[in-house]
Ligand code: SF4
């Protein structure tokens with residue numbers, strides 16, 4: 001076996017076929033399906049937490065990040081990923097209902113301590129809003145909330161009126177019945 005491997009190495013060194021690479025100077029071309037560090041489209045994330053729930057290694061936690069969309073994600077909660085636990089299975093990506101989580105080809109994530117490889121939303125987010133956009137979105141969110149409250153109040157009022165009408169008709173019906181009985 002040793003001789004066989006030696007023979008193969010010698011053959012390849014003579015024929016010029018590359019069997020090892022001088023990493024990190026030479027990095028191989030990674031396939032499109034490579035599963036590296038996540039990329040979060042902050043404009044689409046709704047903060048549902050489905051990625052965190054499906055993760056088999058419990059490495060996703062939702063944390064606050066102020067540069068997201070308060071209309072879509074009212075609590076502004078976004079995934080934080082602990083790469084010390086992640087096995088790059090991609091289940092979180094498959095589960096995301098907003099299709100805002102993908103995986104890049106970035107794989108060099110070494111750090112000096114465990115905290116270095118816990119990535120906050122700011123580390124994986126793309127499309128973060130600027131101050132003006134955030135102000136516009138906050139205004140939009142406020143208006144949407146007001147509209148929701150107005151509709152809820154209207155619905156409650158209509159329900160109350162309907163119930164009062166039904167009660168009135170009930171009383172009228174029983175009064176008529178009593179009068180009829182008395183006449184008999
Ligand atoms: S790739 Fe897998 S292990 Fe990593 S965060 Fe997503 S679900 Fe969890």
Ligand code: SF4
Nearest residue numbers: 045046048049051096
């Ligand atoms: S990344 Fe997707 S699954 Fe995770 S919280 Fe955002 S919308 Fe939900």
